[in-house]
Amino acid sequence: MKNKVEEAKKILLGNRKNGYTLPTNNKLYPAQWNWDSAFIALGYSYFNLDFSIIEIETLLNGQWDDGMVPHILFHEKDTSYFPNHTTWQCGKNIPSSGITQPPVLASILRKIVEKNKLNNDQNSRITKVIKKIKNYHDWFIKFRDPNKTGLVSILHPWESGYDNSPIWDQPMSNIKVDKDLNYKRRDLEVSNSDERPLKTDYDRYVTLRDQFRDVQYDPHKLYEISDFNVVDVGFNALFLRANKDLLTLAKNLDLNFDDLNNFVSKTENQILKLYDDNINDFVSKDLKTNLNIVVPSITNYFTLFANLENDQLNKKIINNLKNHNINDNYYFSTIKPNHPSFEEKRYWRGPIWINCNWLIYQGLIKKEPEYANEIKKKTLELIEEKGFHEYYSYKDGSVMGANNFSWSAALYLDLVLEN
Numbered sequence: 253m254k255n256k257v258e259e260a261k262k263i264l265l266g267n268r269k270n271g272y273t274l275p276t277n278n279k280l281y282p283a284q285w286n287w288d289s290a291f292i293a294l295g296y297s298y299f300n301l302d303f304s305i306i307e308i309e310t311l312l313n314g315q316w317d318d319g320m321v322p323h324i325l326f327h328e329k330d331t332s333y334f335p336n337h338t339t340w341q342c343g344k345n346i347p348s349s350g351i352t353q354p355p356v357l358a359s360i361l362r363k364i365v366e367k368n369k370l371n372n373d374q375n376s377r378i379t380k381v382i383k384k385i386k387n388y389h390d391w392f393i394k395f396r397d398p399n400k401t402g403l404v405s406i407l408h409p410w411e412s413g414y415d416n417s418p419i420w421d422q423p424m425s426n427i428k429v430d431k432d433l434n435y436k437r438r439d440l441e442v443s444n445s446d447e448r449p450l451k452t453d454y455d456r457y458v459t460l461r462d463q464f465r466d467v468q469y470d471p472h473k474l475y476e477i478s479d480f481n482v483v484d485v486g487f488n489a490l491f492l493r494a495n496k497d498l499l500t501l502a503k504n505l506d507l508n509f510d511d512l513n514n515f516v517s518k519t520e521n522q523i524l525k526l527y528d529d530n531i532n533d534f535v536s537k538d539l540k541t542n543l544n545i546v547v548p549s550i551t552n553y554f555t556l557f558a559n560l561e562n563d564q565l566n567k568k569i570i571n572n573l574k575n576h577n578i579n580d581n582y583y584f585s586t587i588k589p590n591h592p593s594f595e596e597k598r599y600w601r602g603p604i605w606i607n608c609n610w611l612i613y614q615g616l617i618k619k620e621p622e623y624a625n626e627i628k629k630k631t632l633e634l635i636e637e638k639g640f641h642e643y644y645s646y647k648d649g650s651v652m653g654a655n656n657f658s659w660s661a662a663l664y665l666d667l668v669l670e671n
């Protein structure tokens with residue numbers, strides 16, 4: 253198969269704007285996205301460390317005073333995206349959305365720092381970045397876990413990054429859509445409607461967004477008034493790993509972030525409790541209704557990335573993972589194909605996403621290297637065969653969503669060049 257390293261670099265550079273990089277070049281996402289940017293920074297670190305650091309610095313330039321790092325930064329007054337800056341009406345230095353996204357930045361930064369020799373200037377810039385990330389994590393702990401449980405909530409499906417995942421079906425079904433909604437989707441102008449979220453999803457996304465805007469995104473109030481409040485396994489696993497990585501980064505720079513230790517051990521214990529032995533699966537929690545959410549989502553396997561210190565549970569998780577796409581040539585589908593909520597093409601309800609494969613691969617390298625390498629090989633083959641797309645069908649690898657997708661390119665670079 254043809255090695256696509258040069259093509260991957262070209263995609264990143266082609267999507268690069270002034271200090272940040274678009275998720276793709278087809279107008280579907282004309283701004284800077286939080287977790288996209290983190291993955292993108294890792295890609296740059298293989299051929300332009302400066303671009304990598306700038307990507308992260310630009311993202312953190314949009315950080316709010318309270319510590320929140322928005323899920324979208326609208327650097328340009330482009331209104332071809334919905335919802336754009338005119339409808340969010342917020343942002344500190346940069347117009348932004350008023351919610352966040354999976355905090356993978358610390359974990360990515362640790363990878364970048366560990367495999368690169370930094371000069372003095374880069375070192376001091378990275379130190380500033382790390383302090384900002386600490387504020388970001390403190391914001392999560394303070395405002396998204398006000399009852400000090402050790403687990404953080406997301407208040408909008410967009411915060412998960414896996415927007416229309418069936419994990420949210422039950423909590424979203426309780427949201428009463430505002431009758432006077434008046435908005436125009438733009439995503440369907442550039443992508444197929446059967447590969448995107450439904451109108452009912454968007455109605456609820458916008459209803460929630462309007463609720464948040466009404467309280468001016470005050471983080472205390474948001475937690476109180478949001479009709480959506482979910483403790484998700486995958487999201488908490490990412491945050492746990494990010495906190496562990498942030499502690500490692502801090503230690504190497506003689507920064508004292510020891511107050512995080514307590515939260516890390518609490519989260520670790522609580523995630524173990526989210527595994528239900530009777531059903532042999534993880535359970536997420538809808539805090540609005542106190543109902544359990546059990547969906548065989550690939551995002552539950554981010555628990556491998558979290559490096560839980562429990563070999564027995566890790567074994568169970570790995571066994572389940574091996575059954576997720578049993579006999580399928582292409583994997584991992586976002587949802588286990590035999591589940592009633594599974595849809596082959598619809599965004600986060602079925603397709604393969606490169607970042608999920610990457611996170612799981614990272615989580616498996618030390619625990620089961622052979623299997624990890626098989627996943628890596630499959631993922632590289634998929635990209636080399638089909639190209640750098642946003643997502644792919646688990647049935648035949650056919651491509652969906654946007655082309656020239658930045659994180660597919662960036663993570664490809666990491667998988668190929670990491671050693």
Ligand code: DGY
Pocket residue numbers: 323334410415439
């Ligand atoms: C979109 O526009 O679909 C994004 O996923 C929202 O963040």
